[in-house]
Amino acid sequence: GRYDNDLYYGKFPEDFVWSSATSAYQIEGGWNADGKGLSIWDTFTHAGKAANNDTGDVACDSYHKYKEDVKLLKDLHVTHYRFSISWPRVLPNGTIDNINEAGIDYYNNLINSLIANNIQPMVTLYHWDLPQDLEDQGGWLNETTNEHFKNYSRLCFERFGDRVKFWITFNEPWIVAWLGYGVAAFAPRKNGPGDLAYISAHNLIKAHAKAYHEYDDNFRASQNGTIGITLNAGWSEPKDPSSLSDQEASQRDMQFQLGWFANAIFVNGDYPDVMKWRIGNNSETQNLPKSRLPAFTDAEKQYNKGTSDFFGLNFYTSSLVTDNKNVNRSVQSYDVDKGVAGEADPTWKESGSGWLKVTPFGMRKVLKWIKDTYNTPVTYVTENGVSDRTGVLNDVDRIDYYKNYINQMLKAMKLDGCNVKGYTAWSLMDNFEWASGYTERFGLHYVDFTKPDRPRVQKESAKWYANFVSNPEFPLKYDNDLYYGKFP
Ligand SMILES: O=S(=O)(O)CCCN1CCN(CCO[C@@H]2O[C@H](CO)[C@@H](O)[C@H](O)[C@H]2O)CC1
Numbered sequence: 001g002r003y004d005n006d007l008y009y010g011k012f013p014e015d016f017v018w019s020s021a022t023s024a025y026q027i028e029g030g031w032n033a034d035g036k037g038l039s040i041w042d043t044f045t046h047a048g049k050a051a052n053n054d055t056g057d058v059a060c061d062s063y064h065k066y067k068e069d070v071k072l073l074k075d076l077h078v079t080h081y082r083f084s085i086s087w088p089r090v091l092p093n094g095t096i097d098n099i100n101e102a103g104i105d106y107y108n109n110l111i112n113s114l115i116a117n118n119i120q121p122m123v124t125l126y127h128w129d130l131p132q133d134l135e136d137q138g139g140w141l142n143e144t145t146n147e148h149f150k151n152y153s154r155l156c157f158e159r160f161g162d163r164v165k166f167w168i169t170f171n172e173p174w175i176v177a178w179l180g181y182g183v184a185a186f187a188p189r190k191n192g193p194g195d196l197a198y199i200s201a202h203n204l205i206k207a208h209a210k211a212y213h214e215y216d217d218n219f220r221a222s223q224n225g226t227i228g229i230t231l232n233a234g235w236s237e238p239k240d241p242s243s244l245s246d247q248e249a250s251q252r253d254m255q256f257q258l259g260w261f262a263n264a265i266f267v268n269g270d271y272p273d274v275m276k277w278r279i280g281n282n283s284e285t286q287n288l289p290k291s292r293l294p295a296f297t298d299a300e301k302q303y304n305k306g307t308s309d310f311f312g313l314n315f316y317t318s319s320l321v322t323d324n325k326n327v328n329r330s331v332q333s334y335d336v337d338k339g340v341a342g343e344a345d346p347t348w349k350e351s352g353s354g355w356l357k358v359t360p361f362g363m364r365k366v367l368k369w370i371k372d373t374y375n376t377p378v379t380y381v382t383e384n385g386v387s388d389r390t391g392v393l394n395d396v397d398r399i400d401y402y403k404n405y406i407n408q409m410l411k412a413m414k415l416d417g418c419n420v421k422g423y424t425a426w427s428l429m430d431n432f433e434w435a436s437g438y439t440e441r442f443g444l445h446y447v448d449f450t451k452p453d454r455p456r457v458q459k460e461s462a463k464w465y466a467n468f469v470s471n472p473e474f475p476l477k478y479d480n481d482l483y484y485g486k487f488p
Contacts, residue, residue, distance in 0.1 A: 003345075003361040005404060008411045011473030017422025018469035019080035020073065020444065021383055023127035023171065025056045026431040028086060030063030034102035037092025039129035040139070044187035054437025060429055060447050061454045063106065070113045072428060072445055072456055077466045080120045082382060082424050083110070084127035084171065085160075087152055094131030096151040104159055111163050121164045122382070122424070124230065125153055125211065127171040128180070128187070135188045140181065140200035146207035153211035157219045165225035167215065168312055168382065169208045172232040173261050177201035182334055185435060194332025195292050198279070202294040205264050205304060212307035229265060230312030230382045233257040235362030235369075236342065239320040249323045249340045252278075254369055256338040265308050266374040269301030279337045285329045292332060310421070311370055314383035315405075317355065318362030320345055349397075352387035352440045353433075358397075360404035367412035367420060376419050381409060385426035387433070387440040398444075398461040407474055425465055429456050 025041045032038075045055035062069055073081050087094060089103035114121050126149070134145050153169070170176070179186035182197030190196050208229055215227045236253035238246035252274055255263070259272035270276075271293060279293040296304065319342035327336045348357035363384070370379060386401040402425065412418040430443035438449050444462040448455050468476070 003359070004364070005360045005408075007404075007407050007474055008414065009474050010410055010414050012410065012413075016472065017080050017380065018078050018472065019082050019122060019422060019424040020076060020078050020428040020465075021082035021122075021424045021426050022062070022069075022428050022431060023084040023124065024086035024089070025059070025127070025129040026427075026433070027060040027062040027069075027083075027429070028089075029056065029058040029061040030089075031055070031057045033063055034106075035092055035100040036086065036103060037088035037094070037100075038132040039086065039088045040132055040135045040187035041129050043132050043135075044189065049187075049189070050432075050435050051437035051439050054432065054439075056432045058454070059432045060456075065454065066106075066110045067113055068456065069428065070110075070117055070119065072458075072462075073114070073119050074117050075458070075466060076428075076444065076462060077470045078119065080122050080166070080422070080424075081114055081428070082122040082124065082168075084124035084129075085156060086129050087126065088129065088131040090155065091131065091152055092133075094134035094145075094148050094152070096148070096155060099155065107160060111160055115163055120166065121160075122166040122168065123156070123160065123164045124168040124171045125149075125156060126169065128176060130188070139188055140176065140203045140207075141190075141196060143203055143206070146203055146210055149207040150210040150214055154214050154218070157215055157223070161219055161223040161225060165223070167225060167227040168230045169211045169227065170204060171230050171382075172314055173201060173204040173208070173229070174232055174257060176204060177260075178334060193334055194337070197334050198293050201260060202296075205261060206300065208265070209300075209304045209307045213303070226309040228308035228310040228312050228380075229261070230314055231258050231261055232314040232316075232383075233366060234316070234342075235318035235359065235366040236321045236340070237318055237362070237365070239322045239343070243322075245323045246321065249321045252338060253321050253340045253342070254373075256334070256340070258370070259373075262311070262370075262374060264296070264301070264304040265306075266311065266377060267305075269303070269305035270296055275337070278339065282329050282332075282337055286332060292337075309378065311374060311377040311379045312382040313366070313370065313379060314426070315363055315366055315381060316384065316386070317357050318348075318359035318365075319343060351397075351401075352389040353436070356387060358386065358401055358404075360401075360408045363405045363408040364412045364416065367409065367418040368416045371412075371416065371418045376417065379418060379420045380422040380424070381420065382424050383426040384424065385442050387442045389439060389441065391430065391441050391446050393446055393457065393459050395459045395461045398459065399464045402461060402465060402468075403476070406468070410474065
């Protein structure tokens with residue numbers, strides 16, 4: 001059919017990394033416990049900006065229940081666990097002059113518990129929870145934040161780097177820049193779709209490079225770890241594959257999503273030409289003194305280039321794209337600059353999230369695009385998963401999603417030569433889904449948020465995943481899963 005969702009038969013390499021992921025603000029709770037400082041997401045939720053006035057004040061209470069989480073991971077038979085460190089939990093004001101040792105202790109306890117259970121930590125330094133004190137000084141619009149991020153990163157390398165050998169600087173800078181500083185959908189709710197989005201992204205790239213070089217210069221030799229960045233994209237499928245303009249729209253959409261950050265880090269230290277060209281032209285049309293896209297100096301380009309040991313990819317869904325001809329060029333906006341219209345194919349299965357349609361074929365295509373565009377980088381899928389709104393324990397749709405997306409990843413490896421080294425299921429358990437609060441559940445484990453002790457219960461998908469990672473090959477030993485289709 002048009003979308004290749006057919007099962008491929010084969011098995012994964014023995015040393016393939018199987019993991020599961022969470023993030024600090026989404027699971028920890030303890031929002032003000034033991035000296036933790038405020039993050040911009042505490043501010044966002046306390047202002048009632050998440051669905052049903054939900055907050056991460058308690059969330060899954062992993063701040064107190066992390067030992068239980070390690071048990072869930074052990075029963076999942078994963079070899080790795082991806083989690084994030086809350087910057088304001090270890091540095092309440094965001095600055096290195098005020099270290100909260102209780103916060104350091106929490107992460108040391110978690111890391112030690114993982115290691116004791118032969119589970120390797122994959123640590124994200126920034127999963128969106130900026131210290132509020134730094135946001136009060138401009139946040140990612142203020143270049144000084146880059147230096148604070150470097151100091152925070154160095155503290156983490158110093159305190160945890162003897163046991164943490166896999167570091168991710170930023171989770172999805174695209175979301176931080178566009179949803180946080182572009183359209184005010186996420187914290188810190190700034191509205192600058194044509195300028196602030198680009199300024200924040202500019203600082204995120206420079207902050208990433210600072211942290212990378214800090215590790216590379218001062219810690220790699222003694223700690224022997226690996227450090228990179230995690231980017232997210234939806235696969236942009238040309239609506240009409242035979243249309244040159246739709247093909248160009250697809251390429252342009254992928255460059256504006258991934259290239260925005262990946263071109264500087266994996267290619268030449270600078271933004272992709274298509275972004276410089278289109279944003280420069282639109283800025284000229286708007287009679288602006290210079291392009292709304294900030295420029296790197298030659299020294300900064302050299303400093304940005306080659307600052308990731310791997311390509312971290314968060315992948316969920318796809319869209320059908322065409323050239324958006326009727327953009328009003330007098331409007332300053334990333335979306336106008338990009339000039340791409342996206343839509344879902346009505347035949348794609350829906351999920352518990354409006355933006356997430358089930359498109360397994362997209363996993364293979366996006367991995368191939370990364371291979372072709374960034375010269376076959378070592379790649380880790382650092383998030384992949386699907387939501388529902390019911391909390392169903394017999395979550396056959398989630399099993400179907402994982403089986404098919406993992407199979408498409410295997411095709412990308414075996415048939416397209418993609419150098420994928422690991423896969424991470426989002427998420428270990430139901431958790432705080434940002435502006436959607438607790439209405440959208442992504443977990444392999446069900447969490448009852450009405451009970452003070454936040455009990456975790458394995459869903460069928462957890463049993464499936466544990467079984468699969470123990471014997472990662474297709475055809476499945478026992479394929480009891482539902483097949484979708486209809487009789488003649
Ligand atoms: O439809 S709207 O445009 O009005 C709202 C868009 C909401 N976004 C879509 C993209 N998604 C990227 C993936 O976000 C990732 O995936 C998980 C699931 O979202 C999150 O829980 C993780 O923290 C995050 O890393 C983040 C949420």
